[in-house]
Amino acid sequence: MQITRNLPNRRKSYFQWMLFALMLVLVLPVIPYIYADNSESSPAVISVPNPGSDLWREVRQRDYPISSSTQISGINSNVLIDSEGQKWREYRIEKLIPYGAYILGAMLGVFLVYFLIRGRIPIKGGRSGIQIPRFTQFARWVHWITAISFMILAFTGLVLMYGKYVLIPLLGPEGIHIPANLSKLLHDFSAPVFIVGLVFTIFTFMRESLINFKVDTMWFLRAGGYLGGKHPSAEKVNAGQKLWYWSLVFGGIAIVASGLVMYFPNIIQDRLLILDAHIIHTIASIFLISFMIVHIYLASFGVEGALECMTSGYCDANWAKEHHDLWYEEMQKEGKVGTRFEDQQKSEVFGQSQAADS
Amino acid sequence: MAAMKFYCDAERCIECNGCVTACKNENEVPWGVNRRRVVTINDGEPGERSLSVACMHCSDAPCAAVCPVDCFYTTDDGIVLHDKDICIGCGYCFYACPFGAPQFPKDGAFASRGKMDKCTFCAGGPLADNSSEEFRKYGSNRFAEGKLPACAEMCATKALIAGDADMVSDIYRKRIVNRAQAALGKAQQLRQRNMGSAGDMKGKVTN
Ligand code: SF4
Ligand code: SF4
16 A cells, blocks of 8 residues: 555545445446346246236226226225336336446546556645644534445445345345345435435535636636646635535435435325436436545545545645645635634634644 | 236126235235235226236246345246345335235334235245244245135135136136127127027118
8 A cells, every 4th residue: 555655544544444435335336247147148037928918908008097996005006007117117227227337337447547547646845734724623524424424325325226236146145135134224324314414514515615607617627637737726625526515415405305205105105206216316326426436536545635634624735735726825815824723713613622633 | 837827807806805805814914014905997987897906926027127135036836926034125126016016014214114025826935834934924825735825715706816827817718708608699689689580680670
């Protein structure tokens, strides 16, 4: 692990932990394709026609709505046959699952290649030893609660989506029960945490994520300086981070809303609504998980000096100069370079116990 | 390879719900779970028909295709069964099944589902045949004793028939032929009454 050599021990463990989590999230979806061939060579199903198939075809093809009733209570229990589920199943198996894997796999590939070519982006001027307060303790708590719950949700969600293709070959048909059941439980129980985290995230990081058209377009035109060339100007957060924020706002709301529909299957009984919610949930999740890959990569081992902003709350002055020049100038003007959170207004509620933490 | 199927004869079903009751009693299914239900179309109108629905034991089962833990299996007799020890209660099978066969006990947190329960063709589950654990989880295993599902055996009008697809088809075909014959006979009678002599198309139509 030569890239971590110059990190203090504590950073190193963070780094390794994140690397591990990232690898898990990234590698899993790719595995199905290693096993794909085995499943295709299984013998074709011998189809025995159902004696009642004509009858059922007729019942299904009648013009809706036919009035039908039953003595049995239950979800859609008065519906004889409903082929909506088939469209959903085909969409899930033929589109969502493979394309989701392609997207996540491609994302992993891109960053692996990028890492191999560019390596870790160092602080060019070296560490100055002067620190600038960047994220308050409150902001960091909000960030990590949301981040950890999101990663749990992403991971357990991927287990539910790809576990069948990955875990069954690895653990055998019975072995999947424990991880899958645990995943479902964890998914259900981290969801409320994520919802709270998301709401706080939206409000905590909103101000710095407001779009500054000129600066942000320029940032995108130069691809953030990641593909070479001069590093474009950036405010406290750069345009890419702003995009991540707004994706999280809209994607997160879509995920939460569709998730809530599926959360109470015994209360919300509209089958079509649940099927649509499932599809929205999956698409929004794949989108956010791929963005999460970008975020984790760039904010941890991709860029030297980035992770500490969220762990200690402070960043190095040279790092700020290189990556967030406009913000650095602002901080300089306000005389905050080299200060601690507790030097600032003592009345600031969430910045007080800073020293103890860092 | 046999393929066990149900067939419900809409011309015979009288919506007595005997099959539903027989199933509940035979398998002692949890409260709120009905493996079988009777649906009536156009209730109280001309052309009213009823059908008894449960798992159809599909040859290429959608529930099995969509299950994220692959807990379904098809027996040599073509019965679609599932393993409750593997099921995680996600409900995907319910969404994929065209017949609404999978059922869920409502006992989880956040109004979520328990483990899926559905018609087993009275063939139990993956556990040892007729063990008490099998009975508790999957209900009765009449199939291991060489019996047909309780619902079909209970059906008073023999509308619901169960068994090997070929035999069920034979019974059904005979019924169709008989019905066609009866209808033809009826038409013959009508024609005789209305047109005078049989086979003579020159008679005067009176109505
Ligand atoms: S549960 Fe539904 S989809 Fe599965 S075999 Fe039975 S009828 Fe077919
Ligand atoms: S509820 Fe159980 S049987 Fe149905 S799809 Fe989910 S895990 Fe499979």
